[in-house]
Amino acid sequence: MSLPVPATHREVRLAALPDGELTPGHFEVVTAPVPTPGPGQVLVRNRLMSVAAVMRPLTLADPDALGLPQLLHKAGEVMRGAALGEVVRAPGTELAPGTLVRHRAGWREYAVLDAPEVSPVEPDVLPDPAAHLSQGFTAWLGVVRGAGVRRGDTVFVTGAAGGVGSLAGQFARLHGAERVIGSTGSRHKADLLTRELGYDAVVLRSAGSVEEQLRTAAPDGIDVLFDTVGGEQLRAALAVARRNARFALVGALAAQLSDDALAPTGISTLTLITRSVTLRGISAVDHQDAMPAYLSEFGRALREGALSYPYTRLTGLDQAPGALCELVEGRHLGAVLVEL
Incomplete structure (x- = not known):
């Protein structure tokens, strides 16, 4: 009826x-x-x-x-x-x-x-x-299929306090990341990321050079970038990328929230080549087959308290x-x- x-x-x-x-x-x-x-x-x-x-x-x-x-x-x-x-x-x-x-x-x-x-x-x-x-499916895809996070990785998540980033760091940890670094815009949110969501360190956009802060947070470089922002943060990640680093690009908020949503980000292609860095754009539209695996993992992690939403x-x-x-x-x- x-x-x-x-x-x-x-x-x-x-x-x-x-x-x-x-x-x-x-x-x-x-x-x-x-x-x-x-x-x-x-x-x-x-x-x-x-x-x-x-x-x-x-x-x-x-x-x-x-x-x-x-x-x-x-x-x-x-x-x-x-x-x-x-x-x-x-x-x-x-x-x-x-x-x-x-x-x-x-x-x-x-x-x-x-x-x-x-x-x-x-x-x-x-x-x-x-x-x-939640935007957990995008977070899970970037971690699992985009970057293939594995045990021992140092992972940098841009926009870590957002709907995607707040879950991406947690999924990275579940998949074996040894060190998880995030970026955000305020000290208050940085404190919440480290205190409640398991981040080891946070780069503050308002505290000077992103690259210099990232080098301090990851002195041995990063293995994975989970990127929701692009722009300066993508360039900084490339500057400190280790050999064979994997970059998963799931968003471009630096451009989308500006006056030019299609603004390009200038990066060094020579660095990509010499360090064998992989850049992969990933969209949920192309990976609907992964939904059952994501829901199973997300649901289990929520019930066990291994992850919060x-x-x-x-x-x-x-x-x-x-x-x-x-x-x-x-x-x-x-x-x-x-x-x-």
Whole structure:
């Protein structure tokens, strides 16, 4: 039996693309009719959604050059992002009302999606349903498939206090890393990384040369870079890379949070060659086959207390625009979730 549905719901739309600093004024919370699902579609009542810095709307001269339309938003459109919700109606599908599903049409109270766009959530796989909205899969992929972290490695994680980095360092430790170094923007978050998330040392972006700090933290060099940032931090990592170091690039926030999301980072190709450094860009889109292995490891580590999932939970859809602005400013550690 289908669940009752109101006539209207609320959704967050992008009012204008940012030209410089992102503010809550770039968004608007509007009331709109609840969409009606057609055959083969699913109407979902969203319960929890994720807000991540990577969702910052980008202004690009050539949007097609990015090749990732899911990252791009146009003025007037509803924002998008990962969400958990309950199936309300699903005509012509095998999904029963009340089924908990994960999808990418957050930032709204109700969403209509084609059935293949929603993934039923097994309630017992992860001990906390909110963990299904973590960025742990990206963290796990970078550690396991991107860099192949192994016993004895010294690992440098950029953006270590973010939703990805806060889990990447922990996964690196689980896979045998001997020393884990992170980067972040504040002393408060640096202290939390070392005290609560198992980091051995932290590079502060606000404390001078990243390269000099990294050399002090890793006097014998690094074996692995898990990079969410790019820019100066990528160059610093290359400068202290040991022979046969492996670099996994999962994000480019230095560019994405600037005025030029496609800004290049100048690095020494000669250093790459002479030290046999491997650079690998890795995207979850290409590795969905790894999801069962990730969920098994993530769930086991959470239940055993070998890994923690740090997040902040806010209440109310109208909190989402401000939360995104705060994330861009670096004001949160871990993930940010909004309960609807």
